Amino acid sequence: xxxxxxxxxxxxxxxxxxxxxxxxxxxxxxxxxxxxxxxxxxxxxxxxxxxxxxxxxxxxxxxxxxxxxxxxxxxxxxxxxxxxxxxxxxxxxxxxxxxxxxxxxxxxxxxxxxxxxxxxxxxxxxxxxxxxxxxxxxxxxxxxxxxxxxxxxxxxxxxxxxxxxxxxxxxxxxxxxxxxxxxxxxxxxxxxxxxxxxxxxxxxxxxxxxxxxxxxxxxxxxxxxxxxxxxxxxxxxxxxxxxxxxxxxxxxxxxxxxxxxxxxxxxxxxxxxxxxxxxxx
Amino acid sequence: xxxxxxxxxxxxxxxxxxxxxxxxxxxxxxxxxxxxxxxxxxxxxxxxxxxxxxxxxxxxxxxxxxxxxxxxxxxxxxxxxxxxxxxxxxxxxxxxxxxxxxxxxxxxxxxxxxxxxxxxxxxxxxxxxxxxxxxxxxxxxxxxxxxxxxxxxxxxxxxxxxxxxxxxxxxxxxxxxxxxxxxxxxxxxxxxxxxxxxxxxxxxxxxxxxxxxxxxxxxxxxxxxxxxxxxxxxxxxxxxxxxxxxxxxxxxxxxxxxxxxxxxxxxxxxxxxxxxxxxxx
Numbered sequence: 001x002x003x004x005x006x007x008x009x010x011x012x013x014x015x016x017x018x019x020x021x022x023x024x025x026x027x028x029x030x031x032x033x034x035x036x037x038x039x040x041x042x043x044x045x046x047x048x049x050x051x052x053x054x055x056x057x058x059x060x061x062x063x064x065x066x067x068x069x070x071x072x073x074x075x076x077x078x079x080x081x082x083x084x085x086x087x088x089x090x091x092x093x094x095x096x097x098x099x100x101x102x103x104x105x106x107x108x109x110x111x112x113x114x115x116x117x118x119x120x121x122x123x124x125x126x127x128x129x130x131x132x133x134x135x136x137x138x139x140x141x142x143x144x145x146x147x148x149x150x151x152x153x154x155x156x157x158x159x160x161x162x163x164x165x166x167x168x169x170x171x172x173x174x175x176x177x178x179x180x181x182x183x184x185x186x187x188x189x190x191x192x193x194x195x196x197x198x199x200x201x202x203x204x205x206x207x208x209x210x211x212x213x214x215x216x217x218x219x220x221x222x223x224x225x226x227x228x229x230x231x232x233x234x235x236x237x238x239x240x241x242x243x244x245x246x247x248x249x250x251x252x253x254x255x256x257x258x259x260x261x262x263x264x265x266x267x268x269x270x271x272x273x274x275x276x277x278x279x280x281x
Numbered sequence: 282x283x284x285x286x287x288x289x290x291x292x293x294x295x296x297x298x299x300x301x302x303x304x305x306x307x308x309x310x311x312x313x314x315x316x317x318x319x320x321x322x323x324x325x326x327x328x329x330x331x332x333x334x335x336x337x338x339x340x341x342x343x344x345x346x347x348x349x350x351x352x353x354x355x356x357x358x359x360x361x362x363x364x365x366x367x368x369x370x371x372x373x374x375x376x377x378x379x380x381x382x383x384x385x386x387x388x389x390x391x392x393x394x395x396x397x398x399x400x401x402x403x404x405x406x407x408x409x410x411x412x413x414x415x416x417x418x419x420x421x422x423x424x425x426x427x428x429x430x431x432x433x434x435x436x437x438x439x440x441x442x443x444x445x446x447x448x449x450x451x452x453x454x455x456x457x458x459x460x461x462x463x464x465x466x467x468x469x470x471x472x473x474x475x476x477x478x479x480x481x482x483x484x485x486x487x488x489x490x491x492x493x494x495x496x497x498x499x500x501x502x503x504x505x506x507x508x509x510x511x512x513x514x515x516x517x518x519x520x521x522x523x524x525x526x527x528x529x530x531x532x533x534x535x536x537x538x539x540x541x542x543x544x545x546x547x548x549x550x551x552x553x554x555x556x557x558x559x560x561x562x
Contacts, residue, residue, distance in 0.1 A: 025392070070389040074396040076365055080358040103409065104382055105436040105515070108351040111306070115355040128384065130411045130431055132438025150411055155386040157413025160470055164447035166463060182447060182463070189441055234386070 001199045002144035003095070003123050007225070007249065010063050010093060018278050019064040019097065019227070020271075021255025022051050022086065023071050028260055030267045040078035047072070047082035050267075052089045054259050057268035058275040064095035064123075064251050066227075087120055095123040095251070097227065101150065103128035109138040117142045124148060126205055126227070129186045133193050140190075143199035146225055149190045151217070152183040154207025154230025162186075187221060203227060208236025208252070214244040222248055229253040238279075254278060282480045283425035284376070284404050288506070288530065291344050291374055299559050300345040300378065300508070301552075302536025303332050303367065304352050309541055311548045321359035328353070328363035331548075333370045335540050338549035339556040345376035345404075345532050347508075368401055376404040376532070378508065382431065384409035390419040398423045405429060407486055407508070410467045414474050421471075424480035427506055430471045432498070433464040435488025435511025443467075468502060484508060489517025489533070496525040503529055510534040519560075535559060 011017070024047050026037045037046040055065065067086065072079035090096050098120065102112045116122045117139075124146035127139050139147040152162055167179035190202050203225030206214050214228070226245070230236035233256050241252060258278070262270030292298070305328050307318045318327040336346065348367065353360035371377050379401065383393040397406045398420075405427035408420050420428040433443055448460035471483050484506035487495050495509070507526070511517035514537050522533065539559070543551030 023389075068385070068389060070383070070385055070392040070396075073361075074392045074400070076396070076400060077358045077361040080354075080361045084357055101385055101409070102351070102382070104349070104351055105434070105438075108304075108349060111351045111355045115351075115357070119355065119357060128382070128409045128411050130409050130442060131434050131436060132441030132443070134436050134438040136438070153386070153412050155412060155415050157386075157415040157417070160413030161411060161447075161463065161466065162413070164449055164463065164466060166442075166445035166447040168445055182442065182445065185442065185445060 001201055003146040003201065006095060006123065007063075010095065013093060014061065014063060016061055016063055016279065017250055017252050018062050018275060019066050019251040019253040020054070020058055020062050020258050020275065021066045021068060021099070021229070021253050022054065022259065023068050023255040024050055024082075024259065025071050026075070030263050030265065032265065040075070043075050043078045044081045044085070047075070047079065048085050051082070051086040053268040054271050055086075055089045055091075057272040058258070059091050059094050061272070061275045062094055064097055065090050066097040066099050066253055066255075068099040068255075084120065087122070097124040097126070097148070097251070098122040099126045101126050101128045103131050103135045105131065106134040106138060109135050113138045113142060117145045124203070124227075126150065129190065133189070136190060137193055137195070140193055140202055141195055143196050143201050146201055146203050148203045148205050148225075148227045149186060151187050151204040152206050152210055152213055154209045154234050154236060158207065158210070184220070187217070191221070191224070200224065205229065207234070208238075208241040209234055211237070211240040211244040214241065215246070218244065218246050218248055222246070224249070226250040227253065232257040282482055284427040284482060287376060287404065288344075291376065294374060295342065295344060297342055297344055297560060298531050298533050299343050299556060300347050300376075300532040300534040301335070301339055301343050301539050301556060302347045302349060302380070302510070302534050303335065303540065304349050304536040305331055305363075305540065306352050307356070311544050311546065313546065321356070324356050324359045325362045325366070328356070328360065329366050332363070332367040334549040335552050336367075336370045336372075338553040339539070340372050340375050342553070342556045343375055345378055346371050347378040347380050347534055347536075349380040349536075365401065368403070378405040378407070378429070378532070379403040380407045382407050382409045384412050384416045386412065387415040387419060390416050394419045394423060398426045405484070405508075407431065410471065414470070417471060418474055418476070421474055421483055422476055424477050424482050427482055427484050429484045429486050429506075429508045430467060432468050432485040433487050433491055433494055435490045435515050435517060439488065439491070465501070468498070472502070472505070481505065486510065488515070489519075489522040490515055492518070492521040492525040495522065496527070499525065499527050499529055503527070505530070507531040508534065513538040
């Protein structure tokens with residue numbers, strides 16, 4: 001499975017599960033780039049120049065880059081162009097995660113899967129599970145790519161539905177699901193949908209803001225891939241996260257603390273230092 | 282509230298809750314358009330020419346157009362341009378729904394809300410609820426626009442999580458939620474998050490494939506706006522849907538049966554006829 005072999009190679013080389021989130025927004029760019037972003041074409045260029053400099057400065061100490069589509073879509077087609085062109089700057093020894101949180105009826109999810117896994121050749125994608133099997137399966141069918149299903153997200157709103165205790169009282173005993181938190185149903189169901197379980201191409205998003213639950217999830221799925229956001233600005237703590245994760249395969253995301261480490265001309269160097277120091281905190 | 286007044290005006294004029302889904306894909310275009318779509322720029326033009334012809338032929342018998350972003354994103358920036366430019370062809374007497382099913386942590390949802398409600402001036406947007414309050418609230422804060430939260434979707438996968446019986450056993454009695462299907466929690470919670478309840482700018486997506494549940498939902502929320510997809514190819518039936526909806530405010534979506542009514546040169550006329558006959562079946 002291409003994702004896993006790439007991940008193993010990267011971890012051997014770099015021994016660093018850092019995923020840098022390219023949450024690139026015009027208003028956060030260093031002044032000299034921000035000032036130039038006055039037209040659609042100039043916005044594309046400014047976002048791209050920033051991303052290129054960040055990637056060049058950090059790629060040898062970074063396992064993955066995560067591009068959250070919201071940041072690009074806010075600039076419409078100009079942002080999409082910046083997203084597309086950024087992908088070309090990511091070298092082979094880094095994974096690319098499209099953080100799109102997509103999920104729609106079967107045919108539509110198919111169109112999304114094709115876009116991100118074929119057209120853009122992303123290694124991984126985040127997917128929202130609310131619409132169930134036929135919305136997730138089109139992604140899982142790309143067994144060379146990793147599909148990260150949202151399980152227990154890093155935000156406060158994760159308490160609203162993901163933690164509800166849920167069970168299937170439909171009466172069909174074969175389908176009955178025991179009462180447990182919704183995110184555990186999501187994990188179990190998603191894994192049961194894998195078209196080739198041995199490909200292990202279903203991972204999960206679990207926020208660093210929930211270390212106790214992360215540890216519990218690791219007893220459920222000790223070997224599956226996790227994408228762990230929420231370190232830093234969102235309140236997650238790296239040491240507790242690493243302890244809870246217990247050495248299992250993961251990518252730990254940091255966005256703002258790395259890419260906006262400096263707003264000056266030294267932004268790329270500062271990002272490099274922040275990435276280097278990530279594990280040493 | 283702008284959405285509601287526009288909706289009322291349209292229903293007075295047209296007495297037609299039809300929402301036409303512009304699920305426009307190159308491989309489904311009439312031959313003469315499909316053949317031209319060989320470069321990115323030509324793809325934009327072909328999608329746009331198709332959408333323009335469909336809108337011109339149907340707008341006076343159509344209440345709303347729904348653009349599912351997946352269909353446009355599959356062509357990258359070229360598709361986004363077609364999406365953006367299509368919006369300009371929708372006349373004032375039709376609502377525009379961006380079917381994006383977005384939902385992310387607070388800051389990111391804010392970027393999405395800004396994109397769809399400000400940059401693109403869409404009247405309404407579909408939103409995925411899995412990430413909870415802070416992922417939905419940034420949309421609800423646009424009280425002039427309608428936010429359609431996914432509740433009980435039209436696809437088979439709606440049974441996987443949306444129908445699980447869920448309750449909050451957290452022990453904090455003030456927060457306790459009674460055991461009921463997850464989609465009912467989603468409806469109740471989303472309504473409780475409205476920053477200005479009187480603006481009534483939270484609607485729901487309920488599939489036409491569940492007429493009994495639609496009727497039950499109408500006893501819960503007799504006056505809220507519903508977006509009802511799933512008629513036609515997905516198996517929903519118009520007569521049962523109208524009966525279950527009990528005359529309450531709604532938009533009923535039809536995509537393929539209208540826009541692909543003919544694959545020949547007469548595609549626009551055929552779409553018009555299909556739209557005219559929608560309510561007469």
